[in-house]
Amino acid sequence: MEKIYDFAIIGAGPAGMTAGIYAARYKLDCVIIGPDVGGTANLAHDIENWPGFKGPGWDLMEKFREHCTSFNIPMLTESVQKIDNDGIFTITTEKGVHKAHSILLAMGTKRRKLGVKGEEELFGKGVSYCATCDCVFFKEKVVGVVGGSDAAAMAAQILSQHASKVIIIYRKDHMRAEPARVEELENDPKIEFMYNTNVKEIIGNDKLEKVVLDNGSNLSLDGLFIEIGGIPITSLAKSLNIKLADNNRIIVNDSMATDVAGVFAAGDITTGSNQFNQIVTAAAEGAIAALEAFQLARTRKTK
Numbered sequence: 598m599e600k601i602y603d604f605a606i607i608g609a610g611p612a613g614m615t616a617g618i619y620a621a622r623y624k625l626d627c628v629i630i631g632p633d634v635g636g637t638a639n640l641a642h643d644i645e646n647w648p649g650f651k652g653p654g655w656d657l658m659e660k661f662r663e664h665c666t667s668f669n670i671p672m673l674t675e676s677v678q679k680i681d682n683d684g685i686f687t688i689t690t691e692k693g694v695h696k697a698h699s700i701l702l703a704m705g706t707k708r709r710k711l712g713v714k715g716e717e718e719l720f721g722k723g724v725s726y727c728a729t730c731d732c733v734f735f736k737e738k739v740v741g742v743v744g745g746s747d748a749a750a751m752a753a754q755i756l757s758q759h760a761s762k763v764i765i766i767y768r769k770d771h772m773r774a775e776p777a778r779v780e781e782l783e784n785d786p787k788i789e790f791m792y793n794t795n796v797k798e799i800i801g802n803d804k805l806e807k808v809v810l811d812n813g814s815n816l817s818l819d820g821l822f823i824e825i826g827g828i829p830i831t832s833l834a835k836s837l838n839i840k841l842a843d844n845n846r847i848i849v850n851d852s853m854a855t856d857v858a859g860v861f862a863a864g865d866i867t868t869g870s871n872q873f874n875q876i877v878t879a880a881a882e883g884a885i886a887a888l889e890a891f892q893l894a895r896t897r898k899t900k
Contacts, residue, residue: 599696600696601685601696601697601698602626602627602628602695602696602697602698603620603625603626603627603697603698603699603890603894604616604620604625604626604627604628604697604698604699604700604701604887604890604894605627605628605630605686605688605695605696605697605699605700605701606620606627606628606629606630606631606700606701606703607630607631607677607680607688607700607701607702607703607704607833608629608630608631608636608701608702608703608704608705608864609629609630609631609632609633609634609635609636609672610631610633610635610636610637610638610658610703610705610864610879611636611638611658611661611864611876611879611880611883612701612703612705612863612864612865612879612880612882612883612886613629613631613636613701613703613863613864613883614629614634614658614661614662614664614665614883615661615879615880615881615883615884615887616701616703616863616883616884616886616887616890617629617665617668617670617672617883617887618664618665618668618670618887619883619884619887619888620670620887620890620891621665621668621669621670622668623887623888623890623891623894625887625890625891625894627670627671628670628671628672628673628695628697629665629670629671629672629673630673630675630677630688630690630695631672631673631674631675631676631704632674632675632676633674634658634662634672634674635654635655635658635659635661635662636658636705637705637706637827637865638654638657638658638876639654639655639658640654640727640729640730641653641654641657641729641751641876642654642728642729642751642752642754642755643751643754643755644657644876646775646875646876646877647876647877648877653729654876657876673690673692673695675690675691675692675693676690676691677689677690677833678690678691679833679836680700680833680836680837682837682857682859682860685697685698686698686699686700686859686860688700698859698893698894698897699859699860699861699890699893699894700859700860700861701853701861701862701863701883701886701887701890702831702833702834702839702847702855702860702861702862702863702866703862703863703864703866703879703883703886704830704831704833704864704866705827705829705830705864705865705866706826706827706828706829706830706865706866706874707827707828707830708726708823708827708828709823709825709826709827709828710726710823711743711796711799711823711825713796713797713798713799714798714799715798715799715800715801716799716823719799719801719804719805722801722803722804722805723801723804723805723818723819723820723821724799724805724820724821724823725820725821725822725823726822726823726824727822728742728751728752728753728755728756728822728824729755731820731822732755732756732758732759732760733759734820735756735759735760735819735820736759736760737759737760737761738759738760738761738819738820739760739761739762739764739817739818739819739820740756740760740762740763740764740818740819740820740821740822741763741764741765741766741796741808741816741818741820741821741822742756742763742764742765742766742821742822742824743766743767743796743821743822743823743824743825744765744767744823744824744825744826745765745767745768745769745771745772745773745774746772746773746774746824746825746826747774747775747778748824748826749765749767749772749774749824749825750772750774750775750778750779750782751778752822752824753765753782753785753788754778754781754782754785756820756822757785757787757788760787760819760820761787762787762788762789763785763787763788763789764788764789764790764791764816764818765782765788765789765790765791766791766794766795766796766808766810766816767790767791767792767793767794768793768794768795769792769793770792770793771792772790791810791816794810794811794812795810795811796808796809796810796811796821797809797810797811799821800815805818805819805820805821806818808821827865827874828845829844829845829846829847829865829866830866831845831846831847831866834847834855834862834866837857837860838857839855839856839857839860839862840855840856842868846866846867846868846872847862847866847867847868848867848868849861849862849863849867849868849869849882851885852885852886852889853867853869853882853885853886853889854889859893861886861889861890862882862886863879863882863883863885863886864879864882864883865879867882869882870882
């Protein structure tokens, strides 16, 4: 007989793994499917706002993974290519096909790009989207960080441990990161701020040499780290005809349900939690979705 899971979780970040833990405790037959265990949370250099934990993101995500493993939850390192819905959800990956009565979409986001000339050409040649990954290549160099969020602030903190100077370039007149982080940046002698400024072009031959700013000036840099947020990965939601908000996030209700029966969503791709993209809110949404999947399964089994 063909196996049909009670609950299939698409995405193995904080939302997906938390949903798996709760689903397992509800005795749901569940599976987690995702190409990258931990997702973008792995890139967080120093997490200071997860209760009871302080340290690198990859370490916290490894604890999440171990917790899932302790419940014997199948975790498939696969990329979902499409989902079909004929009352049962058929999930096709590059490795096979899986079926489930209900699903959770928790694919997270991908890095947003500036979209300026030279960005694509100089990616990996001075242009980066991951300070944690690439900071060691800029020892005693001058680097720029584009953005004003917590991610940008964290990137600047990481880079200041290696670079000789870090210049934060932000389009508004003040950073919107947590005040405690901003205060640390302001007290770091290696960090400078360029507010009300945008990068218009990135210039270099074999490597980054400088950026052109919208005030007409050029800024010589050895590296440029782009931290301007993420784009929700919602192509699967679109294929299921799930309603999206204007910002491309999946619209959910208080139960993390979408407008398609049996489909839930959690984490950075939803309109939930006041769109406050944090590990703690993603985990909370995953827990709520698992509870609702459990209630749905109970209803189905008592019919």
